[in-house]
Amino acid sequence: MSLAHVLLTSLLEKPSTGFELARRFDHSMGYFWQASHQQIYRELKQMLKKDWISITPDITSTRSKTYQVEQLGRIALTEWLSQHSAPAQVRDDLMVRLRAEAQLGGNQLLQELEQHLNIHRQTLNIYQQIFAKDFTRAAPKQRTLFIHRMILELGIQMEQTWIDWLENLIPQLKSFSLENNVTKPEFF
Amino acid sequence: MSLAHVLLTSLLEKPSTGFELARRFDHSMGYFWQASHQQIYRELKQMLKKDWISITPDITSTRSKTYQVEQLGRIALTEWLSQHSAPAQVRDDLMVRLRAEAQLGGNQLLQELEQHLNIHRQTLNIYQQIFAKDFTRAAPKQRTLFIHRMILELGIQMEQTWIDWLENLIPQLKSFSLENNVTKPEFF
DNA sequence: GTGAACATGTAAACAGTTACATGATTCT
DNA sequence: AGAATCATGTAACTGTTTACATGTTCAC
Incomplete structure (x- = not known):
């Protein structure tokens, strides 16, 4: 499972809301990874629980939550980087x-x-x-x-x-x- | 879900056992589709139930079962062909x-x-x-x-x-x- | 007779998709 | 006031992977 790591990378590039992350999968991240908003929200919740990310204390108190990467998230991402993976499987x-x-x-x-x-x-x-x-x-x-x-x-x-x-x-x-x-x- | 259709195609090319099908995913079929033996056996069982395929009455009564495509299977495959699909998603x-x-x-x-x-x-x-x-x-x-x-x-x-x-x-x-x-x- | 390759299967865990549902904000 | 877009979520289902388990056949 690496959706968490995709999200960490994306949040590292720029702290964002779940919605913004979902949209970004149609652009830059989308060349090589796709995810629905449901997957993203579920994953964000789990990462929040693990303290990999946190919600920025936002002044504009809307309903939207902006997430940012925490130390534990950086560590998790670095660890994941050191692992090996086989080339992606094709399913056409x-x-x-x-x-x-x-x-x-x-x-x-x-x-x-x-x-x-x-x-x-x-x-x-x-x-x-x-x-x-x-x-x-x-x-x-x-x-x-x-x-x-x-x-x-x-x-x-x-x-x-x-x-x-x-x-x-x-x-x-x-x-x-x-x-x-x-x-x-x-x-x- | 199109594993069933991949298997139908493969069986149409040559009636085979589950094991042979699994092996073929490392060769010809493997350029663009992979499946584990567990997926294959499960799917074969379901297709058998739907009468898309049948077991050849094999003289060499070993434990292995050779499957072949039936009329219903051909029809299902032809129907599937007429459907449209978007280009495969990449996940790298x-x-x-x-x-x-x-x-x-x-x-x-x-x-x-x-x-x-x-x-x-x-x-x-x-x-x-x-x-x-x-x-x-x-x-x-x-x-x-x-x-x-x-x-x-x-x-x-x-x-x-x-x-x-x-x-x-x-x-x-x-x-x-x-x-x-x-x-x-x-x-x- | 032992090990490699052949052959089949169950169960559980995990990942991804689809359907449904809601409510806020912004623009016209 | 209404539509489009922003924004988040639950639940059920489908598909995929991994771990475990078992027995056969063939060659040495």
């Missing part, structure tokens, strides 16, 4: 579908593939805009900034890999169905 | 660690990054061997084979993207720690 629905379709035939997935291509193009676009906004000025001298840029670049590269692959696959699948190889799914 | 531990380290400082992750680089090189190697073994002879005319090749190629490309990125990142992080920018994690 689309690939399973494609392989199922390879068995069943028809050309049932063209639309789906094209939609995925569109989504990847949009995501790439968003990432590139963030890149242009935050990291354009030459090579960053600040280590933190440099690492953030590298993470974004990996996200960009991954999207590009998907786009290239789909742009190669789609026309080839189309030409397959033009030949008389059209196999219809039949089980009746 | 290493990226979180890196971002945490960007906050805490030290150069605590070099070893970990190098190990990941190694693993990705090994995985790439395995994929390339499978490629050489199964897909070397020109362009496959058979649609099924073509799709399998494309899926493997995506896996290869993804590994290559990781390797390139890590080979770029690691030396740059090293040169950061050679400058007097070395920041130690301090919380005492």
